[in-house]
Structures are given as structure tokens and as C-alpha cells.
Amino acid sequence: MSAVDPIEAMQADPHFCPIIGVGASAGGLEAINDMLGAVEEGSDLAFVIVQHLDPTHVSMMAELMDRRTTLSVRQIAGGETVQPGYAYVIPPGNSLVINDGVLTLEAFDEPRGVRRPIDDFFFSLARDQGANAACIILSGTGSDGAAGLRAIKERGGICAAQQPDTARFDGMPMSAIGTGFVDFVLPPEKICDRIANFFSNKEDSEGRAGSIADHIDAICEVLKETVGHDFSGYKQSTLTRRIERRMYVLEITEPSDYLARIENDTLECEALLRDVLINVTSFFRDPETFKALDEYAVSELIERSDAKRPIRVWVPGCSSGEEAYTIAILFAAALAEQDKERRVQIFATDIDEQMLTQARLGQYPLSSLKHIPDHLRERYTFGTDGHFEIDGRIRDMVHFSSHSLIKDPPFSKLDLISCRNLLIYFGDDIQRAVIPLFHYALRDDGYLFLGSSESIGANEKLFATVDQKARLYKREPGRGAYPKNFPVTRRIVGDSYRARKARRRDFNSNADPDAAMARLLGRYAPAHIILDRHGDILSSAGKLTKYLDFPSGTPTRQLASLARKDFREAVQPMVRKASESDRRQARQDVEVRSDYGVQTIDLVVDPLSDGTKLVVITEADAFRQEIASDISEAPEAIDAVHELEEELRVTRLRLRSTVEDLETANEELKSSNEEMMSMNEELQSSNEELTTVNDELKSKADQLSGLNLDMTHFLESTELALVGLDSDMRVRTFTDSIKSIFPLLLSDRGRALSEVRQLVYDDNIIQDAKAVMETGEKMQRLVTSNDGTRTYSMQILPYRPKLGGVHGPIEGVTLTFSDVTKLSEVQTELRAQTEKLRVALSAAGMGVWDFETETGVTHVDGVVREFFSIPKDKTADFDDFMNAIHEDDRDDMVASLERAGETGKQWKREFRVPKPDGSIMWLAGAGRVLDSDAENARMFGVNFDITEAKEALAARDLLLQEMNHRVKNLFTVIISMLSLAAREIPDSKELVKKVRSQITALAGAHNITQRRTSIQSVSLVELITTLMKPYTSTHDVTWQGPEIDVPTGSITPLGLIMHEWSTNALKYGALSRDGGSLMLQWSMQPAGDGESELVLEWREQGGDVEPPKDEDVAGFGSRLVSLSAQQLRARVVSEWEKSGVTHSLFMPVPDAEAKQA
Amino acid sequence: MKTLAKRRILLVEDEAFIAMELEDMLLDAGAEVVGPVADLPTALAAAEGEEIDAAILDIMLGREEVFPAATVLATRQVPFVFHSAHAEADKLRKRYPDAALYSKPVDTEALLSGLAELLA
The missing domain is CATH 3.30.450.20 (PAS domain)
Structure with a gap:
């Protein structure tokens, strides 16, 4: 890993949206949901969530989270480019790195239980995103993330932690807060808002750097007062950036406001201090340089060394100690290789107390392990529960202490100084002064090892370059000059800044206003020394030269070192006792020998309430001048002293062995403790994973519960x-x-x-x-x-x-x-109704049809099938009907159906259906279309047989026609009758008489037709009876013959004929005299050809009869008879005999008629 | 004045009285009467065989219709009129467009003059 210029890092131009790494463990799901749930819609932040997960368990985390936030939550599959408005969740069993904004999943190097995925990711994120990154530590046990957040901070990002009392498990937040690098401690729902503000503030700032520069001096002043370190010599730009960041975090816009803030807020001072001091180091930083170091410096130094003199190394600005341990390892390895035993003392110093504490522990996250070469790693480190430790042998080589390069005097007689990446923090002035200081501190031929962005500057005279690239230099011989202009102020060791400051303030407030008091203490009061807990002199007053002596060499404050022998021997026990008993110790008449004599004193050691001790020296006597050589001690005294010294030696030995025993016991306890802690860590780890799973399960269970409740309600209701x-x-x-x-x-x-x-x-x-x-x-x-x-x-x-x-x-x-x-x-009812209907229809001989106008398909019942002769299994259609109907009726049928279909009006029709047996059946159809607008409208209707009615009608018509005809005919006959009679009978009275009788006879004859059902034929018997009856009352008229029907058309002619014969009989014939009789007889004779012959005989008897004269034959009456006979197709034969006339009528009658009436 | 004098007129009528009257009227008009004929067979025979100038045809002869005889006359181009109680004038007009129909009871004068017209 190359050295990072923090300025560079902080100025990194973010071309991504702010990327925020979130670390969480047990109790994390809850915290994450609360936190992300508060993110506003349209946020341009991106979150990457790393949680401790059971690698064998499928995680539903992304889904569960997605529901609770406006961000889109995705489980990382690998290869995603981070986008604003998204949250990316790590899947179980993977480690995560980010490069150029792209997320990549990797396998874990370390075995399960010792992984620190959050640290690993934060390191990667810091490296990739610099000032564009932020990190958040949420609920969880352990301390994962605490190391990683340092990297984020160093590179210019910010860090937030969940307020511990809001976290289910506060281990991780507390560890994070404990680093001192956390910028915000907040409840989860407030975190994102703060971070968003930070980034937007950062964007908004322009030219603020300038105005900060104006206030830097004042700020440094405040810092100096508060924390005791002067940063005014530090690089301005670095300071400015750090101050700026604090301002963003606190949302302060004006540097003057910030100044006011740190004046009144110690915590903020400390926060700024931490930010300024932040310096992430690692083992074997820039490995090639260490190779060079090893090759040149380490090997040579070992060569040069001897067993008596230890090799002394100084590492200023050691921070968390990695560098110091690296050098220790190098020496140890080299010594082991050369099989030499040498003492190596490495003084590692820093002004950051917290770092020193950490360094002393010698524990580092496993991620740091990678930098140590394997063979060295194995030998000099050992892994425990989630971190690794530096081997005790190495640890013993390094002594960590608090030391300020600027303020405190340097170490001396050093073989090697390794000061890497400290000088870059300093301003030019300090940098210029430090190199000569190093020169002074080193022995001849000592080595100086600097960081890759540092150099010896203009000091080539003092150092020769051994390896320029590695920044390794060798001291040029010559006397080192202690730089005079180096400020050395009083150094206070041990306690925290605050306590020290408080003390100083206390002290100052004592000293300041009272000059008189100062005088009193200085001149009149007995001399005194104030000691701290460690036996260092805090202050003193009065003449103390007789009691104290300043030795050469390293300046010290230890009373024990400074006190002259006699004084020391007296005061040390008293101090010890005072410590133990917390009670004032007093001793009188102590003789203190100095260079020029003896002073007798009374000595008091008084413990004070604040832990300090007051040593009061009262001169008991005048100073006795003596010469040193005159010293003669009583053998007793000498013996006493020897005895005491002997006792002391023994006590010391005993003490040492006790201490060693104690140390051993301690080590054993430590070992057991470590084992237990290891088990604990494992359990914790499992616990964390289980808790995470549990959270998920609980969430699911809640859902399930809800669903179950819904289900139960549903089932019940x-x-x-x-x-x-x-x-x-x-x-x-x-x-x-x-x-x-x-x-x-x-x-x-x-x-x-x-x-x-x-x-x-x-x-x-x-x-x-x-x-x-x-x-x-x-x-x-x-x-x-x-x-x-x-x-x-x-x-x-x-x-x-x-x-x-x-x-x-x-x-x-x-x-x-x-x-x-x-x-x-309803169905049963319907069925019953339908049945009723069917019965009714059946009884009525009605068939029902359902006709689809589109397709022509018709649903028909059995009755309709029969009407139209449609077979049982066939689906009826329009053609079936058309084919069945009489061809003359078809066109009409189609037209009328169409009309009905269009108009939706009722359709009614009568039509003929020719039957196979030749007869014609008349059917009536009626129906109506349902919903004529629909696509496949249907017509429902009925058919019924009206043949009988039709026939009856036809018959009636026929009857009427015939009646009509007959009536017309009768009128015509009567008119003819009248005309004819008028020709023959001139006398109107006679005319009327004649015609009346004729008409009457005709009327009577026609009467009989009324009684008949058939109009085709009449009973002959009835006819004759009607015609002859009128005569029976007065004359002897009889008739006799079988019951025969004669055609109706023969009524008139027969009637006329018999009327004529009757008239003649009355006038001239048998009925005109007494004793005369008339007898009619008839019979039927078969005549062949489907006819029979009616033979009717009119026999008159009695009375004179004269055959008619010729003119009578041609007369009206005979003409009538002959025409009538013609009409009957009959033959009339008349025979006149003495007894009377006999008329015979021979009339053909069709056999159909010749039946019994 | 159109006359029927010396004309031979076939008279087909089955009602005796009507036949008699018409016969007398025709005779009075100077015509010669063929018939009266009262049935179809006789009418057919007369229509085919007799010398006829014109005919008066009753339509219903008993139960038979006179039409076969009418057709024969039409073929012989002998004009005729119908004298009937039947009133199916349309049907008659279709079949025998040249033949007039006189409905019974008829104005005999009109009948005779109509007949004379035919012969003119």
C-alpha cells in the first residue's frame, strides 16, 4: 500500500454519489430498517450494507428491508455499479470489495469465526472513494468496523455510530465510538439525514478555505491550551481540511463560530485533535522499502553490534505501532538467521495516547495480517478470536511512550530512526528543524528511514543517501548540533489532557494572582517539592541545591534520580510509606551530605488529596562545612548500612521472584482468559448470526401471524x-x-x-x-x-x-x-310447468319451434317433426321446412318470415304441406322474433294443424256457392215460368193461379233439402211425399218404393214433372172424379257402368180418361215435361188406357247415390 | 238492327223452364234453335256435329261443366255467350276472353241483342 497524501485523499473529486458503508451485526436488521426507513424519497445517497450472516442460511434480508424504505434494496450478486437511491446488501458467505464504484464479491481468506467483513469492506471503500465515502456502525457485538472506520476517516470520509442505548447490542457502536473517530453518535433514524446534510454542505462550500486560514492561529492557540500540543507548525492545508470537516459534521458555516465552539467545548477540541492526528499505518508499508532497510540497515547494524550494547531504534509518530513492530520483526528475523543474540531496543513514540494504548496491546485485525510476509507471520504472530497478536518476544522489543517531536528532547545514541509519514504533517519550519535533530540524535553511521513523500531537504551535508527510492539515509559523521530554536516546553506525562489541564488550571489559579504568595514560598517558607504519583517532581520551591543534583544525560524528573544520596535514602522510604498508608511521614535530623558539607534537616512527606505528595524540608541546623575526604563512618553505621543494603538486596531478589511468579500466574490466567474469550467470541459470532436469522424469522413470523389471523377470520365469517x-x-x-x-x-x-x-x-x-x-x-x-x-x-x-x-x-x-x-x-317448479305446457301443447296438437335466424338451425319438438316429416335424429334447419311446404306457398313463406324477422312483429301464416299419401295438410304457423337486434336473433313459435278447419271452410264455401247458384237458378226458373205462363194464359188471374201453384210445389220440393246434411242428394221418398202430400187429404193417393237418394239437381225437374202430372190428374185424370186413385211405385234396376236406373210408375185409375189432343202434346205442359225429362236424362213414357193414364219415368242414378238414406 | 233471323243457335240449358223461355224467345226472333240440350255429352255432340251460327251456354249442366263443348265451339270459331248463375267471371274471361257472361236471372232482351252483335 503506497503512502497516501491525506490532502490528496480529501480533495478526491467524487464522480459518484456519496457511498455509505453500513456495518451491522446482531440487532442490526432492526437498526437498518429504522435508519433506511427515514431516508427521504429521491435521496441520492447509496448504501452498501455488510452484516454478519450465517453463510449456510439463505438470507431474506434484502427483501425484508426493501419493504421498509423508499430506497431500492438489492442483494449483491457481484459486478453492480453503485447507483444513488439504492441499498446493496451483502449475501451470506462472501467478502466484499469495491473498485471504481463497482462491487465485487470475494471468498473469505480467514476461517469462519475470525472474519471481519465490515473492516475489510471499509478499508476497500476508503481506498476507492476517499472523501466521497462514509461509514456507519450499527448494533452488534464485538468490534468489527472499528479499524475500518479509521481508514475512512483518514481518507477524508466521515463516520457515524448508532447511539449505544438505542442498540440492541452496543458492542460494535461502543468500539467504534471508543476509537474517538466517530463524527456522529445518533439514533438510527437520524443518521441518514445528518450524513446527507454533511455531503450537501460539502458541495455548497466555496472559498471557505480562505476564511479558515484567518482563524487557524486562534484555533491552534485554543488547541494548545486544551490538549497541550501546538499544531501551529503543522501543514496549513492539512489543518484547514480537518477543521473544515469538523465544521461540516457540526453544521457550522462560519469559522468564527467554530472557534467559539472549541473555546467552550473540550470534547470538540478532542475530536478535532483526533481528526488531525489520524494516521493509518500498516505493517511493512511499501514492502520494497523495507526490503532495502533490511538489506542495508538491519544487517549492517547487526554486524556492527556486540552483545554488550543494545541496538537502539527510535520510531517517532508510531501511531498504532505497526511500523515499530515491523522493524522489530525484521531485526528478530535477521538475528535468528545469523544465529546471534543481541538486545534490540525500539522506542516507539507518539503524542496520541489512544494509539499508544492500542499499540501496546499488540492486537490487530486479521486484515492487517496480509501485509506481513508469510514466514514472518507464522513465526512472530499468532491469531486469536477475530484478530491476531504480535508475539511476546517482539512486543518486548518495543517500548511505547508518549513523546512530542516538537516539544520534547529527542532520544539519543540511536542506531536507526524510522520516521515515516510524520513530517508531511508539519509545516516547513518544523520540517527544516527536524532533520538536524535527527542528526543529533543518531550515532555515527546511524541510519535515517523516511516516508516516500519525504526527503532530507537541504540537509545533504548531514546525511548521505543510501537508497533514494527507499528514502534510506546514513548519518554523515560530525558533531550533531542540538537545534536551538526548537521549542521545549514543560512536558506532562501520564494523565489525560483534561485532568492535566484541570490541574494546570488549578495550579495556575493558585500561582497567578498572588505574587506575594510566590515570594513567601520562595524565600520564607521551608523548601518543598511536590511529587506526583510516580515520584516525578511536579514543582518545587526554595533552595534545593543541597538536596538535588542534576545528572548528565537524559533529563529526568524522577526525584529518585535527582536526589542526592543521603536525601534519597531518607526520602524514598518516606514517600513509599506515605503512598501506602496515605499518612504524613516525618523524620528529624536527617543529615544530607553535599559537595561542600552536611546539612541537617527535618523531613516531612505529606500526601495530598489529589494524589500528589508534599515533601517539606526544614533546616534543622546550620550548614556544616566539611570536606568530602573527611568522611569517616562508624563501622556500626557502615554495618548498619551494609545490613540494610543486604536486606534490601534480598528483598529485591524475593520481590523479583515474586514478581516473576506473579507474572507467570498472570500469563496463565491470561491464557485461560484468552481461551474463554475465544470461546466467547465464537459463541458471540454464532449468536450474532443466529440473532440475524432470528430477526428474519421473527419478521416472517409476524407476517405469518397476520396472515393466519386473516385466515381465521375468513374461515369463521x-x-x-x-x-x-x-x-x-x-x-x-x-x-x-x-x-x-x-x-x-x-x-x-x-x-x-x-x-x-x-x-x-x-x-x-x-x-x-x-x-x-x-x-x-x-x-x-x-x-x-x-x-x-x-x-x-x-x-x-x-x-x-x-x-x-x-x-x-x-x-x-x-x-x-x-x-x-x-x-x-325453482328447477323442480320449472320442470313441472314445462311438463304442463308440453301436455297442453300436445293436447292442442301444437308443435313448438325455436328458429335461429342467422344459421337457420331450428330446435323442434316431436309434433313439429311429424308435421314436416323431419327424422328424429336430424337437426332441423330451414331447408327441411321449405322442402315440406307446398311449392306454391314457399315464396310467400320466406317473404313473410323475413318481414317478421326485420320488424320484430308477429308472424302468422297458413300454408299447405302435401302429405305422402297425397292429401294436403293445412298448417298454421305463428311466431315472434326475440331481440331482433341481436346477431343471432331467435324466433319462437308454434305450428298447428288446421286441415279440418280448412276443409270445413272449404265445404262451407262450396255449400254457399251451391246455394247461391241454386237460388239464382230458382229465380231464373221462376222468371221463365212467368214468361212462359204469360204466353199461354192470357187471363192474369189464371196466370197467377197457375204460377203460384207451380212455385209452391217447387218451394215445397226444395224445402226437403234443408233437412239434409248432404247437399248432394235427397231422399226420393221425402220428395214424393212432399209433392203428393197436399193431395192425400182429399184423394186416394199412395206411393211406395225403396229408400233411394236422388241428386239434388233432380228436385226441380222431378218436381215439375210430378206437378204437371198432378195438375193433369186433378183436371182431367183420376183425381178429377170420385173413386179415382193414384198410385206411385218405383224401384231401382241396375244398369251397369256404375249407374242404376230408377223406374218410377204413375198409375192413375178410375175416371174417364181422354188422351190429350195433339195441341196439348205440344203444349206447355208436355213441353215442360219433356224438357225436364231431358234435364234428368230421363225417358218418359205415357200410356193412356181406359182406366187411366200411366206415366213411366226411367231415370239414371249414379250408384254412389243409390244408397240407403 | 241486328237480327237473329234465320240463324241457327245452339241452346244448352238444363233447367226446363229456362230452356223453354229462351227457346221461345229465340223462335220469336226468327232464329232456329238447336236443342235445347240439357247435358254435356249431348252438348258436345251438337257442338261438334251441328251447323251452328252461335250458342248460348249454361255452365253447370247437372254436375258437369259445359267447357269441353265451349272449347270445341271455340275451335270451330263459333261465337258463344255464357248464361249462368255461376259468378266466376274472371276465370271465364281468362279462358274465353271473347265470350260474354250473362248472369241469371238475365235480361233476356240484352242476351239476345248481345248474341246478335256477335253475329254481326
């Missing part, structure tokens, strides 16, 4: 009677309403349906259900309740649950029952 069976025909589920079919209780679930009482009458339900299961075809039929009152439509459906949108195999059946009783009743 629906009126649909339903029972679901499984593949063994056992009850699986049912609705309340099924109780009227199967009285099921909840306890019946799992029971076979066959065992349940059945309230409907049907033995085949189970069988059919099984059949449906096999075939997958649904079944439906009607069943009746046992008491017969209700009918149900039962449907059996296969139960085929859908999985992922696809129907699975049949797992059971569902039976539903719908109450169709009403329907059934």
Missing part, C-alpha cells in the same frame, strides 16, 4: 361451507359453515372424514374425493340433506398449493357445499 382434506382424507381445515354438512369441531382436525357424522345423504363422497385426488379433475354434483329439506351443490376440487408461482403436486382435496335448495325448488 364466510358463508361458504368448505372442508379441506389431506392426501389421507383427513380433515385439514374447515369453515364454520360446514357444520350443517359435517358437524366438525377444532379437535377433529386430523381425523379421517369418514369417521365424521354426515348430514347429507350420499355414500360416495370419500370415494369421489379420492378419485379427484388421482385425476386432478374437479367433480360436481348435487347432494341432499338427510332430512330431505335442503339441496347442496357439492364441488370437489384438487388441492394443489402454489410454490413460487408454480402449481405443485396434489396434496389433498377441498370440498365445498353451496346451498342450492331454493334453486332446486
Whole structure:
């Protein structure tokens, strides 16, 4: 990994939307949902979510999250380019890197349980996105993410953590907050808003850098006061960027406001401090340079060294210690190779206390491990639960301490100084001063190792270049000059800034206003020393030269070092005792020997409430001048001293062994502790994963619960009677309403349906259900309740649950029952009505048809089929009818149907259907179109047989015609009668008499036709009776003969003939005298050719008869008779005898007529 | 004045009285009467064989219709009139467009003059 110029990193031009890495573990799902749920619609942030997941478990996280936020949530498949408005979720079992905004999944290097996916991703994100990145640490146990967020911060991004009291598991947030690098600590729902503001503030800033520059000095001043470090010599641009970032985080726009803020807020000072100091290092940074170091410096130094003198190395600005450990490893490896034993002392210093604490631990995330070459890794590190540790041997080589390059005096007599990527933070002035300082601190031929963006500048005189690329230099011989203009102010070691500051303030407030007090302490009061807990001198006043001596070498504050022997021997025990008992210690008459004499003093050591100790020295006597060589000690004293020293030595030995025992015990405890912690970590890890799974499951369970509730409501409330069976025909589920079919209780679930009482009458339900299961075809039929009152439509459906949108195999059946009783009743009623109708129609001889106007297809009943001779199986159509109808009626039929179809009016028609036997059947049809606008309108109608009626009509017509004819004829006859009579009979009275009698006879003859049903023939007997009856009362007239019918047309002529004969008989014949008689006789004689002959005999007897004279023969009467006979096609023969005349009439009669009446 | 004098007129009529009257009238007019004929066979024979100038045809002769005889006359181009109680004038006109129909009871004068017209 190459050195990063932090300025460069912070100025990185983001061509992506801000990318925010989110790390979460147990309890994370909740936090993520709350956090993302608060994201506004149309946000241009992008989130990448890394969570600790069980790699064997399919995660539903993306789906669950997607529902709760306006962002689009996707599970990463690999290769996605990060887009604004999206959240990308890591799938289980993978590690994630980002390059150029593209997400790539990778396999884990480390075994499960020691992975730190969040750290790994944050490192990758920091590297890829620089100032465009942000990270958020949410609920979880452990400390994953704490290392990664440093990288994000170093590269210019920001970091937020979930407020621990809002997190289910506060381990991870707390670890993150503990780094001191977290910019925001907030509840999840507030985080995104803050981050969004930060990025938009950043965008909005223009030329703010200038105005910050104006305030930098003041800010540095405040910092100096608060934290004790002077950053005014640091690079301006770096400071500016850091200050700027703090301002964005706090949403302060004016630098003057920020200045005011840090003046009043210590926490903010510390936050700014952390931001300024942030410096991410790694093992073997720029490996080639370390190779060079190893080759040149390390090997040579070892060569040069001897067993007595330790090799001394100084690493200023060591931060979290990776570099120092790297050098230690290099030395250890080289020594091991050369099989030499040398002591190597590495002083690693920094002003960042937190970093030093971490460095001392020697624990690093596994991701850092990659930089260590394998063979070294194996030898000098060991992995434990989620991190690895530097081997104890290496750790012992490095001593970490707090030291400011600027303020504090340097280490000296060094063989190697490795100062990499510290100088870049300093301004030019400091940089210029530091190189000579290093020169001073190094031994002859010592080495200087700088960072890749650093150089010795103008100091070629002081250093020779060994390897320019590696920035490795060798000290030029010559006396080192301690740079005079280097500020060295008082250094305070050990406690936190705040405590120190508080103390300083306290102290200052004591000292400041009171000059008199100062004088008192300085001149009049006894001399005193104030010691801190560690025995360092905090302050002193009064003359102390007799008691203290400043040694050469490293400046120190330790009283023990500074005190003269006698003083030391007296005061040290007292200090110890005072510490132990917390009680004032006093001793009198202590003799303190100095260079020029002895001073007797009274000594008091008084512990103060703040942990410091007051050592008060009161001169008990005057100073006794003596010369050093005059010292003669009483053997006793010497013995006493020796004894004491001996005792001390023994005590020290004992102490050492006790300490060693303790250390060993400690190590063992540590070991057990580590094992337990390891188990704990594993359990935690599993716990985290399980909790995540649990969250998902809970979410699902909630959903399921809801659905279940809905289901229960539905089952209870629906009126649909339903029972679901499984593949063994056992009850699986049912609705309340099924109780009227199967009285099921909840306890019946799992029971076979066959065992349940059945309230409907049907033995085949189970069988059919099984059949449906096999075939997958649904079944439906009607069943009746046992008491017969209700009918149900039962449907059996296969139960085929859908999985992922696809129907699975049949797992059971569902039976539903719908109450169709009403329907059934209606149906029965309908059937009854239909039957009635059919009977009625049948009785009426009516056929019903249903004619589809489009297709011509006609639905017909049996009656219609018979009418039109349509075979039983044939579907009737229009042609069948046309063919059956009489050809003369066809056109008319078509036309009338069309008309009716168009107009929707009633259609009525009479038409003929010729029957196969030759007869004609008359049918009437009537119908109407239903919905004539519809496409396939239908006409419904009836046909019925009107043949009889028609025939009756025809017969009636015929009768009327005949009647008419006859009447006309009769009139004509009468007129003719009149005309003829007028010719013959001049006398009108006689004329009228004659015609009247003729007409009367005719009328009488025609009367008889009234009584007949047939108009074709009349009974001869009736005719004769009617004609002759008038005479019977006065004369002897008889007649006799068989019952014969004669044609009606013969009435007039027969009537006329017999009237003529009667008249003659009355005038001249038998009926004109007494004793005369008339007898008519007739009979039928067969005549062949379908005719018979009627022979009618008119025999007159008695009375004189004279044959008519010739003129009479041709007279009217005989003419009439002869014409009438002609009309009858009859022959008349008249014979006159003495006894009387006999007329014979021979008339042909068709056999059809000649039957009994 | 058109006369029927010396004309031979076939008279087909089955009602005796009507036949008698018509016969007398024809005789009075100076015509010679062929018939009266009262049935179809006789009418046919007369139509075919007799010398006839014109004919008066009753349509219903008993139960038979006179038409076969009418057709014969038409073929012989002997003009005739119908004298009938039947009233199917349209039908007659279709079949015998030249023959007039006199409905019974008829104005005999009109009948005779109509006949005379035919012969003119």
C-alpha cells in the first residue's frame, strides 16, 4: 500500500454519489430498517450494507428491508455499479470489495469465526472513494468496523455510530465510538439525514478555505491550551481540511463560530485533535522499502553490534505501532538467521495516547495480517478470536511512550530512526528543524528511514543517501548540533489532557494572582517539592541545591534520580510509606551530605488529596562545612548500612521472584482468559448470526401471524361451507359453515372424514374425493340433506398449493357445499310447468319451434317433426321446412318470415304441406322474433294443424256457392215460368193461379233439402211425399218404393214433372172424379257402368180418361215435361188406357247415390 | 238492327223452364234453335256435329261443366255467350276472353241483342 497524501485523499473529486458503508451485526436488521426507513424519497445517497450472516442460511434480508424504505434494496450478486437511491446488501458467505464504484464479491481468506467483513469492506471503500465515502456502525457485538472506520476517516470520509442505548447490542457502536473517530453518535433514524446534510454542505462550500486560514492561529492557540500540543507548525492545508470537516459534521458555516465552539467545548477540541492526528499505518508499508532497510540497515547494524550494547531504534509518530513492530520483526528475523543474540531496543513514540494504548496491546485485525510476509507471520504472530497478536518476544522489543517531536528532547545514541509519514504533517519550519535533530540524535553511521513523500531537504551535508527510492539515509559523521530554536516546553506525562489541564488550571489559579504568595514560598517558607504519583517532581520551591543534583544525560524528573544520596535514602522510604498508608511521614535530623558539607534537616512527606505528595524540608541546623575526604563512618553505621543494603538486596531478589511468579500466574490466567474469550467470541459470532436469522424469522413470523389471523377470520365469517382434506382424507381445515354438512369441531382436525357424522345423504363422497385426488379433475354434483329439506351443490376440487408461482403436486382435496335448495325448488317448479305446457301443447296438437335466424338451425319438438316429416335424429334447419311446404306457398313463406324477422312483429301464416299419401295438410304457423337486434336473433313459435278447419271452410264455401247458384237458378226458373205462363194464359188471374201453384210445389220440393246434411242428394221418398202430400187429404193417393237418394239437381225437374202430372190428374185424370186413385211405385234396376236406373210408375185409375189432343202434346205442359225429362236424362213414357193414364219415368242414378238414406 | 233471323243457335240449358223461355224467345226472333240440350255429352255432340251460327251456354249442366263443348265451339270459331248463375267471371274471361257472361236471372232482351252483335 503506497503512502497516501491525506490532502490528496480529501480533495478526491467524487464522480459518484456519496457511498455509505453500513456495518451491522446482531440487532442490526432492526437498526437498518429504522435508519433506511427515514431516508427521504429521491435521496441520492447509496448504501452498501455488510452484516454478519450465517453463510449456510439463505438470507431474506434484502427483501425484508426493501419493504421498509423508499430506497431500492438489492442483494449483491457481484459486478453492480453503485447507483444513488439504492441499498446493496451483502449475501451470506462472501467478502466484499469495491473498485471504481463497482462491487465485487470475494471468498473469505480467514476461517469462519475470525472474519471481519465490515473492516475489510471499509478499508476497500476508503481506498476507492476517499472523501466521497462514509461509514456507519450499527448494533452488534464485538468490534468489527472499528479499524475500518479509521481508514475512512483518514481518507477524508466521515463516520457515524448508532447511539449505544438505542442498540440492541452496543458492542460494535461502543468500539467504534471508543476509537474517538466517530463524527456522529445518533439514533438510527437520524443518521441518514445528518450524513446527507454533511455531503450537501460539502458541495455548497466555496472559498471557505480562505476564511479558515484567518482563524487557524486562534484555533491552534485554543488547541494548545486544551490538549497541550501546538499544531501551529503543522501543514496549513492539512489543518484547514480537518477543521473544515469538523465544521461540516457540526453544521457550522462560519469559522468564527467554530472557534467559539472549541473555546467552550473540550470534547470538540478532542475530536478535532483526533481528526488531525489520524494516521493509518500498516505493517511493512511499501514492502520494497523495507526490503532495502533490511538489506542495508538491519544487517549492517547487526554486524556492527556486540552483545554488550543494545541496538537502539527510535520510531517517532508510531501511531498504532505497526511500523515499530515491523522493524522489530525484521531485526528478530535477521538475528535468528545469523544465529546471534543481541538486545534490540525500539522506542516507539507518539503524542496520541489512544494509539499508544492500542499499540501496546499488540492486537490487530486479521486484515492487517496480509501485509506481513508469510514466514514472518507464522513465526512472530499468532491469531486469536477475530484478530491476531504480535508475539511476546517482539512486543518486548518495543517500548511505547508518549513523546512530542516538537516539544520534547529527542532520544539519543540511536542506531536507526524510522520516521515515516510524520513530517508531511508539519509545516516547513518544523520540517527544516527536524532533520538536524535527527542528526543529533543518531550515532555515527546511524541510519535515517523516511516516508516516500519525504526527503532530507537541504540537509545533504548531514546525511548521505543510501537508497533514494527507499528514502534510506546514513548519518554523515560530525558533531550533531542540538537545534536551538526548537521549542521545549514543560512536558506532562501520564494523565489525560483534561485532568492535566484541570490541574494546570488549578495550579495556575493558585500561582497567578498572588505574587506575594510566590515570594513567601520562595524565600520564607521551608523548601518543598511536590511529587506526583510516580515520584516525578511536579514543582518545587526554595533552595534545593543541597538536596538535588542534576545528572548528565537524559533529563529526568524522577526525584529518585535527582536526589542526592543521603536525601534519597531518607526520602524514598518516606514517600513509599506515605503512598501506602496515605499518612504524613516525618523524620528529624536527617543529615544530607553535599559537595561542600552536611546539612541537617527535618523531613516531612505529606500526601495530598489529589494524589500528589508534599515533601517539606526544614533546616534543622546550620550548614556544616566539611570536606568530602573527611568522611569517616562508624563501622556500626557502615554495618548498619551494609545490613540494610543486604536486606534490601534480598528483598529485591524475593520481590523479583515474586514478581516473576506473579507474572507467570498472570500469563496463565491470561491464557485461560484468552481461551474463554475465544470461546466467547465464537459463541458471540454464532449468536450474532443466529440473532440475524432470528430477526428474519421473527419478521416472517409476524407476517405469518397476520396472515393466519386473516385466515381465521375468513374461515369463521364466510358463508361458504368448505372442508379441506389431506392426501389421507383427513380433515385439514374447515369453515364454520360446514357444520350443517359435517358437524366438525377444532379437535377433529386430523381425523379421517369418514369417521365424521354426515348430514347429507350420499355414500360416495370419500370415494369421489379420492378419485379427484388421482385425476386432478374437479367433480360436481348435487347432494341432499338427510332430512330431505335442503339441496347442496357439492364441488370437489384438487388441492394443489402454489410454490413460487408454480402449481405443485396434489396434496389433498377441498370440498365445498353451496346451498342450492331454493334453486332446486325453482328447477323442480320449472320442470313441472314445462311438463304442463308440453301436455297442453300436445293436447292442442301444437308443435313448438325455436328458429335461429342467422344459421337457420331450428330446435323442434316431436309434433313439429311429424308435421314436416323431419327424422328424429336430424337437426332441423330451414331447408327441411321449405322442402315440406307446398311449392306454391314457399315464396310467400320466406317473404313473410323475413318481414317478421326485420320488424320484430308477429308472424302468422297458413300454408299447405302435401302429405305422402297425397292429401294436403293445412298448417298454421305463428311466431315472434326475440331481440331482433341481436346477431343471432331467435324466433319462437308454434305450428298447428288446421286441415279440418280448412276443409270445413272449404265445404262451407262450396255449400254457399251451391246455394247461391241454386237460388239464382230458382229465380231464373221462376222468371221463365212467368214468361212462359204469360204466353199461354192470357187471363192474369189464371196466370197467377197457375204460377203460384207451380212455385209452391217447387218451394215445397226444395224445402226437403234443408233437412239434409248432404247437399248432394235427397231422399226420393221425402220428395214424393212432399209433392203428393197436399193431395192425400182429399184423394186416394199412395206411393211406395225403396229408400233411394236422388241428386239434388233432380228436385226441380222431378218436381215439375210430378206437378204437371198432378195438375193433369186433378183436371182431367183420376183425381178429377170420385173413386179415382193414384198410385206411385218405383224401384231401382241396375244398369251397369256404375249407374242404376230408377223406374218410377204413375198409375192413375178410375175416371174417364181422354188422351190429350195433339195441341196439348205440344203444349206447355208436355213441353215442360219433356224438357225436364231431358234435364234428368230421363225417358218418359205415357200410356193412356181406359182406366187411366200411366206415366213411366226411367231415370239414371249414379250408384254412389243409390244408397240407403 | 241486328237480327237473329234465320240463324241457327245452339241452346244448352238444363233447367226446363229456362230452356223453354229462351227457346221461345229465340223462335220469336226468327232464329232456329238447336236443342235445347240439357247435358254435356249431348252438348258436345251438337257442338261438334251441328251447323251452328252461335250458342248460348249454361255452365253447370247437372254436375258437369259445359267447357269441353265451349272449347270445341271455340275451335270451330263459333261465337258463344255464357248464361249462368255461376259468378266466376274472371276465370271465364281468362279462358274465353271473347265470350260474354250473362248472369241469371238475365235480361233476356240484352242476351239476345248481345248474341246478335256477335253475329254481326
